[in-house]
Amino acid sequence: xxxxxxxxxxxxxxxxxxxxxxxxxxxxxxxxxxxxxxxxxxxxxxxxxxxxxxxxxxxxxxxxxxxxxxxxxxxxxxxxxxxxxxxxxxxxxxxxxxxxxxxxxxxxxxxxxxxxxxxxxxxxxxxxxxxxxxxxxxxxxxxxxxxxxxxxxxxxxxxxxxxxxxxxxxxxxxxxxxxxxxxxxxxxxxxxxxxxxxxxxxxxxxxxxxxxxxxxxxxxxxxxxxxxxxxxxxxxxxxxxxxxxxxxxxxxxxxxxxxxxxxxxxxxxxxxxxxx
Amino acid sequence: xxxxxxxxxxxxxxxxxxxxxxxxxxxxxxxxxxxxxxxxxxxxxxxxxxxxxxxxxxxxxxxxxxxxxxxxxxxxxxxxxxxxxxxxxxxxxxxxxxxxxxxxxxxxxxxxxxxxxxxxxxxxxxxxxxxxxxxxxxxxxxxxxxxxxxxxxxxxxxxxxxxxxxxxxxxxxxxxxxxxxxxxxxxxxxxxxxxxxxxxxxxxxxxxxxxxxxxxxxxxxxxxxxxxxxxxxxxxxxxxxxxxxxxxxxxxxxxxxxx
Numbered sequence: 001x002x003x004x005x006x007x008x009x010x011x012x013x014x015x016x017x018x019x020x021x022x023x024x025x026x027x028x029x030x031x032x033x034x035x036x037x038x039x040x041x042x043x044x045x046x047x048x049x050x051x052x053x054x055x056x057x058x059x060x061x062x063x064x065x066x067x068x069x070x071x072x073x074x075x076x077x078x079x080x081x082x083x084x085x086x087x088x089x090x091x092x093x094x095x096x097x098x099x100x101x102x103x104x105x106x107x108x109x110x111x112x113x114x115x116x117x118x119x120x121x122x123x124x125x126x127x128x129x130x131x132x133x134x135x136x137x138x139x140x141x142x143x144x145x146x147x148x149x150x151x152x153x154x155x156x157x158x159x160x161x162x163x164x165x166x167x168x169x170x171x172x173x174x175x176x177x178x179x180x181x182x183x184x185x186x187x188x189x190x191x192x193x194x195x196x197x198x199x200x201x202x203x204x205x206x207x208x209x210x211x212x213x214x215x216x217x218x219x220x221x222x223x224x225x226x227x228x229x230x231x232x233x234x235x236x237x238x239x240x241x242x243x244x245x246x247x248x249x250x251x252x253x254x255x256x257x258x259x260x261x262x263x264x265x266x267x268x269x270x271x272x273x274x275x276x
Numbered sequence: 277x278x279x280x281x282x283x284x285x286x287x288x289x290x291x292x293x294x295x296x297x298x299x300x301x302x303x304x305x306x307x308x309x310x311x312x313x314x315x316x317x318x319x320x321x322x323x324x325x326x327x328x329x330x331x332x333x334x335x336x337x338x339x340x341x342x343x344x345x346x347x348x349x350x351x352x353x354x355x356x357x358x359x360x361x362x363x364x365x366x367x368x369x370x371x372x373x374x375x376x377x378x379x380x381x382x383x384x385x386x387x388x389x390x391x392x393x394x395x396x397x398x399x400x401x402x403x404x405x406x407x408x409x410x411x412x413x414x415x416x417x418x419x420x421x422x423x424x425x426x427x428x429x430x431x432x433x434x435x436x437x438x439x440x441x442x443x444x445x446x447x448x449x450x451x452x453x454x455x456x457x458x459x460x461x462x463x464x465x466x467x468x469x470x471x472x473x474x475x476x477x478x479x480x481x482x483x484x485x486x487x488x489x490x491x492x493x494x495x496x497x498x499x500x501x502x503x504x505x506x507x508x509x510x511x512x513x514x515x516x517x518x519x520x521x522x523x524x525x526x527x528x529x530x531x532x533x534x535x
Contacts, residue, residue, distance in 0.1 A: 136385070144344055145382035149396035150368040 040232050044162060047155050057160040065126050065161070066168035070175065076121050077176035080113060081105070081183030089191065098192070099202075105184045106203030111215050114177040116263055119222035122169055123255035127230040130161055131251030134234025135244035143235070158235060162227035169223030170216060218266035225258040292320030295453060295485055296341060301350035303336055310336050311347065312509030320452075323479060323486045325496040327531050328506035334489040335379065337506070338455040341487065342376055343367045354453070372400040375446030375484070379457040381438040383430040383445070390426045393417070393445050400449055416444040419481070420474060436467035440474065447478060454478070454486040460495045472498040493531065505531065 020028065085105050092098050134157060137143050146153040185199045230251040237247040296318035303311040310333030318324050328334045339345040340352055343359050352359045354370060362370065383392050393413045397404060404412070417423045420440035430438060439459060446454065459475065460468035472495045479486060490496055496503060497517050505513040505520065505528055513520060513528045521532040 133386075140380050140385075141378045141382040142384055144339075145376070145378055145384070146395075147344060148342055148371055148374070148376045150371050150399035151395070152364075 036236065037232060040235075041228065043154060044159060044228070047152070047159050048163065050155075052155075054156050054160050057156055058163050061160050061164035062168055065164045066171060069122060069125055069168075069172060072125055073118050073121055073172045073176045074179045076117060077114065077180040078183040080117055081109060081180030082187045084108065084113065084180075085184040085187035089187075101188055102184070102194075102199050102202035103206030106181060106207055107211060109177055109180045109184070110207055111211050112263075114180055115173050115215050115219050115222065116259060118173045118176040119169060119219065119226070119259045120256055122165075122172060122222075123226050123259055124252050126165060127226050127251040127255040128248040130165075130227065130230030131234040131237075132244055132248035134158075134231060135237030135247035138235065138237045139240060139244060154235075158231040161231055162224065165227030165230075166220055166223040169226065170219040173216070173219045173222075214266060214270040218262060221262045221266070222259050225262060226255045229255040229258060294318065295320050295355055296487070297351070297353040298337075298341075299351045301337075301340065301347050301352055303333070303340060303345065303347045309509050311340070311350075313350070314506070314509060315511050316504055316514075318453075318485055318487060320485050321479075321483055323475075323488060323499050323501045325488045325490055325500035325503045326506055327491060327493075327496060327503055328489075330491065332506050333509055334506055335457050338376070338457060338487055338489055342371060342374055342455060368399065372396075372449050373452050375449070375451035375454045377439075377442050377446050377454070377456045377459055379459075379461060381430075381442035383433075383438055383441060385430055387430075388426070389417070389422075389428050389430070389433075389441055392430070392441065393448050396445070396448050412448060416448050417441075419447065419478065420444045436463055436471070439463065439467075439471055443471070443474060443478070447482065450482055452484060454484045456486060456488040456490075458489055458491070460490065460492045465494070468492060468495060469498070471495075475499055491531075 023031075085101065088104060089098065089101060092101055092104070134143075137157070143153045143157070146156060181200070181203060185194075185196055188194055188199060233247040233251045233254070237243045294317050296316065298314060298316040301311050301314040302309060314337065316324070316326075316337075326334050326337060336345060340347045341354060341359065343362065346360055355373065357366070357370065359367070359370075383389075384395065387395065390413055393416055394401075394409060397409055397412070401409065401412075413426070414423060417426055420443055422437060422440055422444070425433065425437060425441065430441070433441060443459070454475075456475065460471050463471065475486065475488070476499055478484060486499075488495070488499055500517055503515065503517060503520055504511050507527055513523060513525065515523070520528055523529065
């Protein structure tokens with residue numbers, strides 16, 4: 001009836017190499033984190049091409065991430081377009097170059113301000129939402145429950161969300177750009193008699209595909225980064241409600257930072273290839 | 277709700293072959309060994325309650341059984357297969373034969389009760405018609421007397437209802453083995469007894485075997501065919517409720533003294 005409690009020698013643990021143990025603990029933690037992120041990204045690329053494909057969940061997340069973010073993105077873009085035009089007008093007027101206003105604002109919005117502002121808004125809204133949702137699922141054992149039921153939680157939760165952000169952010173940016181240009185037109189219209197046709201003619205005459213394409217391509221990377229960071233932080237959330245808050249918070253901070261870093265790299269690359 | 281008493285011996289299933297064989301199992305987190313040469317056998321049709329103090333590694337044990345955690349040493353065979361050596365596909369197939377009731381119920385917050393129950397059928401219920409799926413969901417909800425909660429969201433359910441839906445969800449694939457992680461924790465005594473009786477009724481109806489992790493002695497008395505007391509990561513003592521309650525060992529007696 002009773003087991004023998006005497007023979008309870010713990011199993012031997014694998015010891016780490018000496019060169020690892022001499023590294024400062026913070027640096028080891030940093031390296032561990034980098035290793036985990038690399039494994040996470042590799043797992044994403046491995047699983048994204050392997051069936052079964054969670055198409056229903058991808059469409060559901062695209063609706064949640066794309067459609068539900070549209071009002072916030074549109075409002076922000078409208079205000080940015082309006083304010084940018086109102087702020088730029090006096091400076092251009094000083095040089096007698098008011099007629100350049102639609103062109104200048106158009107280029108600014110399409111090349112830089114539209115993509116970055118929309119990506120930052122999405123990093124805040126979508127990044128935090130994914131981080132908190134996955135963190136909450138983790139601490140309440142919903143991810144374990146999914147795994148026990150025979151569903152691959154990484155594929156169902158992580159892959160679907162990263163795909164959705166990667167493809168929805170560019171669409172939101174295009175819509176944001178359009179709304180920002182409308183905001184800009186209203187600001188111009190307040191002080192001068194300009195038709196909408198003339199305004200958009202001036203905008204599109206001063207821009208070409210070399211302005212639009214690099215700006216559009218980088219938004220896929222913004223979307224990927226936002227989804228990846230939110231999912232990584234949420235999926236690896238530590239136990240407890242504090243961990244959920246931390247996941248949401250760090251998702252926003254890191255995703256926002258990555259948006260700027262990717263933007264910087266994208267500008268360097270486009271300059272290198274002579275697009276700017 | 278049908279109540280099955282342990283004194284009703286006709287209701288007891290006859291125990292068959294071993295379906296879980298755990299031998300010298302070790303699992304650690306850092307330097308802390310929560311399972312340290314742990315041994316246990318569960319036979320078909322048997323309910324084994326694992327008793328132990330909070331944080332002693334009881335939940336870790338059943339998470340190893342279902343492959344959610346990897347153990348470092350020892351052997352853990354479920355249905356004759358070593359869990360650590362199974363490939364993902366084999367593990368998924370085995371999991372279809374195992375039901376897991378989580379301590380927190382772990383219902384999917386963004387889904388209705390119906391969707392929660394249907395979720396496992398996405399992977400393992402292929403070939404079932406919509407009508408068959410609906411019937412199965414209704415049967416499981418009837419089992420736990422919550423047929424009218426089918427369209428509710430988990431946030432609209434009480435703690436006891438969540439536990440019952442968790443039980444119904446884990447039974448949807450009609451598993452041969454049930455793993456309960458503290459099924460009565462956080463419930464009032466009446467609801468806790470209802471859940472215990474449901475667990476017995478399900479064992480009787482579907483002829484399942486179970487490992488029940490608990491430190492609720494009332495639940496243990498009601499549901500256990502056999503108890504294992506986990507202390508310091510080992511199976512310290514094993515026997516029926518009566519045997520253990522009469523045992524002359526202060527560590528074991530500590531669990532029974534308030535009974």
